[in-house]
Each structure stands twice: as structure tokens, then as C-alpha cells.
Amino acid sequence: MWPLLSMCVFGLLGCTGGQDYAAHWRGNDRSGHCQYTFTVPSPSETSCPPTTTGGPEMEGLKARLSLLEVLVTRLTGGETGGPGAGSQSLADLQMALTQTIGERSLLQAEKESLLRDVEGLQKRMEDMRRETERLKSRPCHPQTPLVQPNAPLKNTGVRPGGGAGVLSHLVSRHGTQGDTGSLRDPSWQYGGSLAFQELKADVTEVPAPSPLGSEDKRECGDLLSVSEPVSHRKADSIAGKYGVWMQDPEAVAPYGGNMVWRIDTVGTEVRQLFGYEDMDQLAKGFPTKVLLLPEAVESTGATLYRGSLYYQRRRSRTLLRYDLATESIAARRDLPHAGFHGQFPYSWGGYTDIDLGVDEQGLWVIYSTSKAKGAIVVSKLDPNSLEVKKSWETSIRKNSVANAFVICGRLYTLASYTATNTTINFVFDTSTGQGKQVSLPFRNKYRYNSMVDYNPAQRKLFAWDNFHMVSYDVSLGRQ
Template identity: 85%
Template sequence: MWPLFSVCVFGLLGFISGQDHAAHWRGNDRSGRCQYTFTVPSPSEASCPPAVTGGPEMEGLKARLSLLEVLVTRLTGEGKGGPGSGSRSLKDLQTALTQTMGERSQLLAEKERLQRDVEELQKRMEDMRRETERLRSRPCHPQTPPVQPNAPLQDRGVRTAGGAAVLSHLVSGHGTQRDTGSLRDPAWQYGGSLAFQEMKADVTEVPAPSPVGSEDRTDCGELLSISEPVSHRMADSIAGKYGVWMQDPEAVSPYGGNMVWRIDTVGTEVRQLFGYEDMDQLSKGFPTKVLLLPESVESTGATMYRGSLYYQRRRSRTLLRFDLATESIAARRDLPHAGFHGQFPYSWGGYTDIDLEVDEQGLWVVYSTSKARGAIVISKLDPNSLEVNRSWETSIRKNSVANAFVICGRLYTLASYTAPNTTVNFMFDTATGQGNPMSLPFRNKYRYNSMVGYNPAQRKLYAWDNFHMVSYDVTLGRQ
């Protein structure tokens, strides 16, 4: 009993004596149980040494940092000339240089070939000019007996070969005369006789012979054939991979019908309109006029008509009429419900949703709508106000054809824009409202045709084929 009492007394005394140096706390732990905590200062250490923080997490982080340092060291070493890097770069440069030199050689060969073609054409033109001069300088011998004064006029010889005999007399004068610079009035030979006056009246009634092939130009029937393409110019830069070029079939002042217009359509802000005095200046690449359009152009669907450029404003269904004389926007109108900017393009793409065309009957637009579900819709437009006068919905899907053009109120579509030998595969007649498949040969000479448009004055198709501006002659049947 006494030993236990002694221990308790000594413990109490030690607690009382150590109250200045020790402390205790009492509180519940996480499980709710009461927990006593005692704190005793160290008799030998003034301060605690810094504890290691982080534990396993810090060690893992250090390991990952070390691994990253190793990887960065390796990458830095390779970037500064690691094994094989210099030789690989040198080989790549040599390969690129070889490819570039090969392409340059091909372009030079193509340039030389084109120069030879131009020289050959110039030589042929010179030969034709000389032959023309030679034919003009030859005397035209009379095919009929000379007409005597006061002699009765014979019917034969006046109308022979459509009046050629009488015209020969008028041109050649009195048998051996060689003056071809002008047609002289031959009345001085025959005095003022009544017989000569009758002959003169008869000659006036004889119609002048028509040029070869002019009979077809008065017709506006179905498309019968398309000639081989004729190249006029190649674009100068990558901006001309796609484009549109045209001539105004009903040109007005201040520009004539020989003026050629061109737009390179690669880019986000296409606004430059280049004008060339004629085809010869186009082939030489010398524009006489460069106009900056007030609003940018969308794709290759522009056209020229009656002194105005008609085009689609970029990223919209808005049609614009740009007047060349005033160099300003003369009319604008939204095309109702038309898809735009890639909703219903031709099969080659290029945001060709809206395609403006011109033919013998006026201004047209080829497009599609959500209601038509992608089928081609063709509408006749008022060229002044751009208002839709009438529309037709066809049965052919717009994205299934490469391009389209309009001739004599008939819509024609192309099957492919890359195949060198493709076809005009569909025709829709707005006069009857009926469409029919067809197969008319068409050649994509440079294998990427991004634009086809018709010029009714020239009876030609203008196309933009992989940097090249080409044209085709067309033959139409009788109405």
C-alpha cells in the first residue's frame, strides 16, 4: 500500500514541478474518443531540424523531373547536330532542289514548244496574208460579153454565180484594171445609157454572198458539236489556278466588244478585274485596265453583259451588277432561297453555288435551293434590276455535274472536270420544260476545268482549265 502511495506522490510532485516546461491537451479524435496529448520541450535542442516534406509524392515528382531533364538533354543534343540529322536535312534539300529543277526544265520545254507554236501560227498567218494580197491583185477577167451602149441587157451574165460576173466588172473596171483599193463607179465607160442604169439596178438587187458558215449563226437550235480547245493564255501565279474570263456579247461605251475581261479567283478577297484591249493583248499579258471591285467576288460564276459585270458577293446569296462606265454597283438583289458558300456547288467545289450565264435570250442564273434538295434550278433575270422573272427546276443534281452553261435558252451540263475526254451529259430546254440526257464529246485539255461560259456574239465557250484560258467553237442545229 505504501509503495503505491509513494509513487503517486512523486508523480504528482513531478507534474507540479514541470508545469513550466510541459503541457497537455485533451480533445476528441476522428472517431469521437477522448485523446490526451502531452508536449515536452527538448532539453538539448534549441530548434527542430527541418522535416522532410512531401514524402513519396515528392520523391515521385523528383523522379519525373529527372526523366524530363534527360529527354530535354537528348532532344537538345539532336537539334544541335545529333547523329544523322544533318545528312537527312541535306538529302531532303537535295531532293527538293532536284524536283524543282525538273519542274523548271519542264516549264522551259513547254515555253519553247508554245513559242514554236506561236511562230508557226505567225508564219501561217503571214502566208495567208500574202495569198490574200496575191488574190486581190489578180485581174478578174470578164465572163460575159461587154455591154454596148444602148444595147439590150442580157439576163445571162448578170445573175451568173449570184451576180459574180457583174461584180467582177465593177471591181476590175474595163478588163485589165488592177485598182483594188476601192470600187469605182463604171458609169464612165457606158455613158449614162438606160441599159447601164438597168444593169446597175439589177446588181443592186443581188444580195452579197454570205461568209462560209454564216448560215449556222442565224440558227439557235440544239448544240450539235464542240470543237477542240484553243489556248489563249496561262495564268501567272497560283492565284490563277481557278478563274473566270469573258467578253461582253453586247458591249457598250466606253468599252468595245473586243475587250477581254479576267478575274483570278483564288484568295479570300478577290476584287481585281483585269481588262485587255483584245485577245492578242490577253495572250501577251498586257492589261489596259485594272478595276478594283467595291465588294469581293465569290467563285467563278461571274459574267459580262451590256456594259456590266454580274457576280455573286462573297459569302452571301447577293447578286451584284457592277457598271463598268461608272465603276460602281448599279444594282443588288438577294437570290431567293439560293444556297451559297458550299451548300450546292458543282462537283469540283470552289463555292460554285451560284453561276451567272448569258445567251441569246439574256441573263440567267444556275443554282439550287433547299426546297429543290440540291437539284439544279435555272432562273431568267432582269439584267437591270436582277429580279427573277421566271424559274425552272430540273431533275439533275447540281453536285453531280462538273459545270453548266446556257445556249439558246437550253441548259447544258458537263459530266467531269478532270477527265481529258468527257461529255456534255444533260440538256434542259426552258421552252418546253423538259430535260434529256445526252452524250456530246467535250475535252478538258489541262484536266481541271473550273469555269465554262457561253458568248452568243462569238458563238464560243470560254473555259478556265487548270491555269489556262481556253475557248471552244460550237455548232448549233436549226431551230
């Protein structure tokens, strides 16, 4: 056995004589038998080909074929799944193409129609231009007198402005007594063949009447309308949720009429009065003057007039006149029988029992008394001494309205302080002592209006609406 095995080994070695070397291994296989393994390098290949078919090139080719199959499937509608998906997709494409071609045809036809319209308009413009040139180049015929030079002129309401031959009338009535009246141009009675007949008359120009109040700001009338609100500034802190802001309609030195004054009225000791050089400085929030009032302010009823601040002292019916020039109290007086500190406020509350205001006629105060049982009382005050000169009792309850102001001696009330679109609903005329219901639109832009005052110099309403200082233009006239 061993000699035969040795011969086989030598034979294999002899067969590989042309190779560099040969190697063999011995080991047990899985069944426990001895197994011999021989390795002989090939004379033409340094290694054996891989046992897997294809190699890397084949794997790359397979990947590209797979990608190509996916693309073909998508193009033919294979993703829709079904044998007829490809034909359905082609039908949809054909339908979309047909629709696009139809729309293109419609757009082309519309374009041609628009081009024809443009050409027609250009032609009309050219015709009008030629007609204009023709009329400009055509000479005017001499004027034919309509009346004899020495004939008396009839007064027909046309004022002659001077010069000979001025026409006193342009038309005259012809015909019998029964003619009810065709009006004819007198030039036709001469039978002229003139193509144009010029009529000239020198007329004295009479200026149109000015709008009410354009020349005299103090001219009065009924309140006809209130404009949309214009916002000027928003308060910076909670102290400015309610407040009062104003300009002096009859300012005196050292402050001018452009000066804007403001009081934030939320707090128990309201004493700061801020002054701004003008509206622009107010909008920027840069006060040029800050005054500390000697006594605290109650609510939003203060007003400015002739260099003084008029206001109600806190928790009292006392009225104070604070002189801005001397920075001191110039006058004080109790308002007779007036309710205060929440007895007869406006509907929004805020201790608005006493409300001061100014109009074209002077200084007013709006309040109520126990005798009036909560109805609004309006009184005219002496601006120097604060003495009540005259009072009127109205029929409208103070706590049923949101605010009130006086224009041209007429008291107006506001229906709501929170409704965005509300009305001025009542007017009381102090000249006649009569009141009536009205309905003038008014807008609370920020929906919490705590102060409304009138400025007669500017014909504006100033209001404090939920942190915002706003103004309204008013229109006055005759109903």
C-alpha cells in the same frame, strides 16, 4: 716476281707505242684478290662497240617487225584464236561479197522497171496531150433545136433566165403505156449523125442556204458539237489556278466588244478585275485597265453583259451588277432561297453555288435551293434590276455535274472537270420544260476545268482549265 711483272708492263706499253696514252687501275675483286686493269685506246676507234647486240637500230627494227606481225595476224584472223580463223574470215567476206552482188542486181532490175514505167507514163501523157489538142481544134456542130419554137413549154422545175429558144425540158419519156421507162434524149428521134450534141439552158441561179447563224448570229438551234480547245493564256501565279474570263457579247461605251476581262479567283478577298484591249494583249499579259471591285467576288460564276459585270458577293446569295463605265454598283438583289458558299456547288467544289451566264435570250443564273433538294434550278433575270422573271427546276443534281451553261434557252451540263475526254451529258429546254440525256464529246485539255461560259456573239465557249484560259467553237443546228 716483281721483275717479271715489270717486264710485262713495259711490254704492254711498248705494244701501245702508236697510241696517245695508256691507263691502268688496281683494285680488289669480290674474292679479296688484287686485280689490275689496263685501258689502251684503239688507234682506229675512239670507243669500244657496245656489248649489247644490235644497238638502237636493231631495237627499232625489232619494233617494226613486231608491228608487222600484229598486222599480219589481224588480216589472217589471228585474233579469233584458232587455226581456222583466217579461212573462216575469208569465207564470211566471200559470202558478204556474193550478197552485195545479188542486191546490186536486184536494184538494177528495179531501176530498169521504174525506167520502163516512167517511159510508159510519158507516152500516156503525150497521147493525152495530142488528144486534147485534137479536141480543141475540132469545130462544134450547130445546135439542133429539140422542140419547135412555137411549142408550149412544160414546167419541169427549170427556171428560164430569159432569151428566145430557152429549153424547158431536156428529156422526155417515149414508148407505150407499158414502158416503165427508159429516158431518152429527144435529139435521137431525128436520126442525126452528129458526134456531139450541145444542150444549153439559161437557169436562174438560186443561192445555197447559208449555214445556221452565218447571217444572224442570234439565230438559235440545238448544240451539235464542240470543237477542240484553243489556248489563249496561262495564269502567272497560284491565284490563277481557278478563275473566270469573258468578253461582253453586247458591249457598250467606253469599252468595245474586243475588250477581254479576267478575274483570278483563288484568295479570300478577290476584288481585282483586269481588262485587256484584245486577245493579243491578253496573250502577252499586258492589261490596259485594272478595276478594284467594291465588294469581293465569290467563285467563278461571274459574267459580262451590256457594259456590266454580274457576280455573286462573297459568302452570300446577293447578286451584284457592277457598271464598268461608272465603276460602281448599279444594282443588287438577293437570289431567293439560293444555296451559297458550298451548299450546292458543282462537283469540283470551289463555292460554285451560283453561276451567272448569258445567251441569245439574255441573262441567266444557275443554282439550287433546299426546296429543290440540290437539283439544278435555272432562272431568267432582268439585266437591270436582277429580278427573277421565271424559274425552271430540272431533274439533274447540281453536285453531280462539273459545270453548266445556257445556249438558246437550253441548259447544258458537263459530266467531268478532270477527265481529258468527257461529254456534255444533259440538256434542259426552257421552252418546253423537258430535259433529256445527251452525249456530246468535250475535251478538258489541262484536266481541271473550273469555269465554262457561253458567248452568243462569238458562238464560243470560254473556259478556265487549270491555270489556262481556253475557248471552244460550237456548232448549232437541228438534231
